[in-house]
Amino acid sequence: MAASTVSYAINGTRPISEETRRRIFAAMDELGYQPNALARGLASKRSRIIALHFPIPERGVGLTEIEFIASAANATRENGYEMVLWTSEMHNLEELRQSTQQGLVDGVVAMEVYLHDERIPLWREAGLPFSLIGRSADTAGISYVDADFELAGSDVVRYLRGLGHTHIGFLNQSQPVTEAGYGPAVRTQHSYEQAMDTAGLIRVVRTCPTNAAAGYDSFEQLLAEDPDLTALVTVNDRAVPGVVQAITGRGWRIPDDFSLVVVGSSGSVAELMTPPVTTVEPQNAEMGRQGVRLLLEQLEAREPEITQILLPCRLVVRGSSGPCPVERRGTIS
Amino acid sequence: MAASTVSYAINGTRPISEETRRRIFAAMDELGYQPNALARGLASKRSRIIALHFPIPERGVGLTEIEFIASAANATRENGYEMVLWTSEMHNLEELRQSTQQGLVDGVVAMEVYLHDERIPLWREAGLPFSLIGRSADTAGISYVDADFELAGSDVVRYLRGLGHTHIGFLNQSQPVTEAGYGPAVRTQHSYEQAMDTAGLIRVVRTCPTNAAAGYDSFEQLLAEDPDLTALVTVNDRAVPGVVQAITGRGWRIPDDFSLVVVGSSGSVAELMTPPVTTVEPQNAEMGRQGVRLLLEQLEAREPEITQILLPCRLVVRGSSGPCPVERRGTIS
């Protein structure tokens, strides 16, 4: 019994007689033998380790992110790989480059993707396979899975118009984040604007730091701009408590007098709020899983294929949205 | 210039003349050279990779967990290590054993620790260094960092009594989780009970699944048990929206008519709620960081020391707690 035979049996790299493979596996779990991951990786030039790059977002971490991480980790393990977590800040490319060159990982899944994302040229030039959870402006030749925020934006507007709302505001994330081209923020706002334009409605938009106090102020400003507002769409869930406070502070009730819809938050966050808030939810767990799958496909296939997936968000109506109040219903301006 | 000299220079394993080390590092960042992690690990028998075992909790993931993960990942990288994320379920010991034996990681940091945690004998016998974020019942010889929930429980009771409350209920996590001996749940309840006993007050306790609907029901049941309740302590943040609904549904206002304090939640969750809820918050980021530090200490030191850290929680008063309403103030029974 040669060592190589064992290797072949384990990796299935070569046909092995039923008899010997049986003996090998018997011995293996008798001795509790597990091949050494490092040696295996060194010899085969494939570590079977991938990285998940999760640059801790400046806007603070939400529950959304952990759903990605957990599902990505599960998908990784199910495929017999290990997943290291990289948290280098987005702008710290040097650090990323170093990690890249240590040869520890076979590829990387990137989160928090911006329209013009510097990681893409970095990994391209290094010849390191990668996939995106999210997508950049130019997606040629890149495997990604993203939530369809363009669809989400127009869906919300359609939903609210269907309830009779015509004065619908939009509250984005912070200005730095939006200007830096953070995908969900930019795309949702864009499709909101298009939908409003198409409907001949007036757009009322503001950016807003991701905290309650800022949410309060921003909402007041939106209302100053259009006092007839009866509904608000936001991608800034951390600002929502402030918005709710501003609304109820005026003596309005949710959803009777004012409707609120959050795009991009997960259900678990929505249900923490009072009232539970209507959301357009991306399929986070599915995205984490697919992000890994797309990367592994590149690593395993001989003819690496490019796959681009856009997952629709689900509208989940909870207690924060309802028909436009008749007495406050504005005219189409 | 021999390869070994370069190795010594990089690892500082042996004195190197200033001149040559300068030349080496110059060449290194000119060529962008990074030593191969796998080869280095194989030869030195130290991979410089640690694992964070985060068994996805049955009660669902909260924001708390991601704070651990992020800070642990940062601490890991700052020390020149990589961190893989393991998500094997708690009861799936076989899977854990396999991971353990692949020799990929030098040690592991465990989250979600139970009073009688099967991972401990597993890793002990395997000779794999580990540290805990949380702690088991028997902590002899184990490095851990945990939040002091015992202190937290008595702190809350003291805080509420100071506000005049005498009828204080306790809402725990789900029965399976509590019975399995999940540390925070068990310890907080225990210290609540002690504090109530000491004060000669009546304990009113229930377990509750981690969702809003269950929170509603459980609160009603608590109230049926003691109609004079004016305050509730809970370690079940996902149940809180239901509790809030039940309270306001009775026409009571928070905090004027009823006070609510959540133990163990992070501020970011507390501020999502309406009203923002008073919490006793563990120092999550610090715990993640320390968990890693304790492990690395064992890996690097020649005389591995056992360190046990109990971090106090911070009482953060927000809008959900206040003085006991005079008209509903009960008598000490």
Place this chain on the structure above:
DNA sequence: CTGTTAGCGCCTTCAG
């Protein structure tokens, strides 16, 4: 279908 033999890229004893 199985055995033999070089390495994978680095660290770490040896010797100088």
Place this chain on the structure above:
DNA sequence: CTGAAGGCGCTAACAG
């Protein structure tokens, strides 16, 4: 303070 050689545990050609 530096160089030379062996080997970490496995895989992947090469033979048979």
